[in-house]
Amino acid sequence: MALSGLDIYKLLPKTNCKKCGSPTCLAFAMKLAMKKATLAECPDITQDAKKALEESSRPPIALIKLGSGDNIIEVGGETVLFRHEKTFYHQAAIAISLDDTLSDAAILVRIKEIEKISFERIGQHIAIDAIALINKSSSSEKFLNVLDKILLNSKKPVILASPDPKTIEGALKKCSDRKPLVYAADSNNLKDMCALVKAYKTPLALRAKNLEELDKLSQEAGGLGIEEIVLDPGSETLHGALNDLTQIRRLSLKRNYRPFGFPVIMFIKNTDKYQMVIDSCTFIAKYSGIIVLDSIEEDVLLPIITMRQNIYTDPQKPVTVEPKLYKFGSCDKNSPVMVTTNFSLTFYTVSPEIEASGHSAYLLVTDSEGMSVLTAWAAEKFTPEIIADAMKKIELENVVSHKKIIIPGYVAVLSGKLEDVSGWQVLVGPKEASSIPKYLKEVWK
Numbered sequence: 001m002a003l004s005g006l007d008i009y010k011l012l013p014k015t016n017c018k019k020c021g022s023p024t025c026l027a028f029a030m031k032l033a034m035k036k037a038t039l040a041e042c043p044d045i046t047q048d049a050k051k052a053l054e055e056s057s058r059p060p061i062a063l064i065k066l067g068s069g070d071n072i073i074e075v076g077g078e079t080v081l082f083r084h085e086k087t088f089y090h091q092a093a094i095a096i097s098l099d100d101t102l103s104d105a106a107i108l109v110r111i112k113e114i115e116k117i118s119f120e121r122i123g124q125h126i127a128i129d130a131i132a133l134i135n136k137s138s139s140s141e142k143f144l145n146v147l148d149k150i151l152l153n154s155k156k157p158v159i160l161a162s163p164d165p166k167t168i169e170g171a172l173k174k175c176s177d178r179k180p181l182v183y184a185a186d187s188n189n190l191k192d193m194c195a196l197v198k199a200y201k202t203p204l205a206l207r208a209k210n211l212e213e214l215d216k217l218s219q220e221a222g223g224l225g226i227e228e229i230v231l232d233p234g235s236e237t238l239h240g241a242l243n244d245l246t247q248i249r250r251l252s253l254k255r256n257y258r259p260f261g262f263p264v265i266m267f268i269k270n271t272d273k274y275q276m277v278i279d280s281c282t283f284i285a286k287y288s289g290i291i292v293l294d295s296i297e298e299d300v301l302l303p304i305i306t307m308r309q310n311i312y313t314d315p316q317k318p319v320t321v322e323p324k325l326y327k328f329g330s331c332d333k334n335s336p337v338m339v340t341t342n343f344s345l346t347f348y349t350v351s352p353e354i355e356a357s358g359h360s361a362y363l364l365v366t367d368s369e370g371m372s373v374l375t376a377w378a379a380e381k382f383t384p385e386i387i388a389d390a391m392k393k394i395e396l397e398n399v400v401s402h403k404k405i406i407i408p409g410y411v412a413v414l415s416g417k418l419e420d421v422s423g424w425q426v427l428v429g430p431k432e433a434s435s436i437p438k439y440l441k442e443v444w445k
């Protein structure tokens with residue numbers, strides 16, 4: 001639990017020496033509580049106080065990083081139970097499993113397919129986050145052989161799933177620089193696995209049969225100096241998993257219970273497509289940090305990814321696109337110019353319709369703080385002055401020669417004033433984006 005300014009003050013030297021730049025220790029304590037200062041700025045703090053303050057300022061759920069270079073994923077680090085309380089920061093990673101009993105050819109095909117899953121949705125690039133290599137064969141040789149293929153053909157973070165410490169050691173020798181997740185230590189191999197992840201500085205997943213055992217494992221791993229932990233409660237049913245995940249999240253956030261202050265990994269065991277989607281969406285919503293799936297089918301992945309995107313969108317911050325002039329097709333001085341707001345959903349509704357029209361056109365996107373057309377108009381964020389200002393800033397008169405601008409049909413009321421302030425002829429476009437192709441074909445001149 002975060003300490004208040006007063007709690008922090010009690011641990012400071014209380015000499016008001018000003019060496020930290022604050023006039024008093026209390027002022028410094030307040031700054032620390034607001035995260036506007038760091039402990040290192042007070043040179044006289046005692047080691048005991050430092051330890052106590054560092055411990056209390058640790059996030060209730062640790063942030064765990066996997067991967068290296070441009071392929072790092074971060075999981076955990078959440079601070080609230082419900083998204084509407086603040087926001088969720090680190091979206092659940094989606095990993096696809098790859099088992100080492102597949103033939104060499106099938107392995108390469110699977111890796112290629114995983115790499116191929118990449119697309120854009122409302123301005124965000126979406127791809128599979130990690131590959132989970134499963135030691136289904138129980139053979140160290142086969143496991144390492146498949147790992148070689150993954151390392152050669154993919155830069156994604158890897159989850160090394162084998163119960164055998166020797167196999168894991170062989171794998172870590174090959175890829176510890178990629179910071180893989182070792183899955184998993186249990187009551188049989190905990191000490192060996194902890195020694196390995198300590199030596200190779202990589203995170204460790206703990207797998208238990210129930211929460212009591214998980215608690216014990218986490219305490220033991222903590223006692224052995226392991227700080228980067230991912231939890232697997234070993235839940236057998238969806239109902240049980242939901243219960244376990246909720247308890248872990250509640251205990252870590254509400255009680256600051258350190259053994260459960262880590263992200264959770266869940267394997268989707270169901271093979272029925274619909275159930276896979278249901279399980280995955282449930283775990284993403286409450287409260288998994290990583291899910292591992294055995295499917296690369298689009299009809300399974302798309303709903304899961306869409307749901308994840310919705311959950312991990314800040315409800316207080318509308319998704320926006322950059323306000324600027326967008327070009328569709330091979331625009332020239334005679335191309336039409338349409339105008340809209342920078343609400344992402346508006347932009348991604350309008351732009352495909354312009355593209356589908358086959359007509360080259362400009363789309364001027366103004367800064368409406370992420371509001372849709374009607375909301376922005378009502379909130380005075382999409383006014384004639386704002387539009388005219390945006391036209392001026394991008395020097396629209398040098399882009400086209402016709403001095404005509406098309407506004408959305410829903411805000412036809414803006415046309416008179418916009419003509420006055422911009423000096424351009426204002427055309428009232430369609431109300432619905434779906435009518436844009438018809439408008440450009442039949443009305444625009």
Ligand code: SF4
Nearest residue numbers: 016017018020025042
């Ligand atoms: S440097 Fe430390 S002791 Fe001095 S005023 Fe700041 S907080 Fe207090």
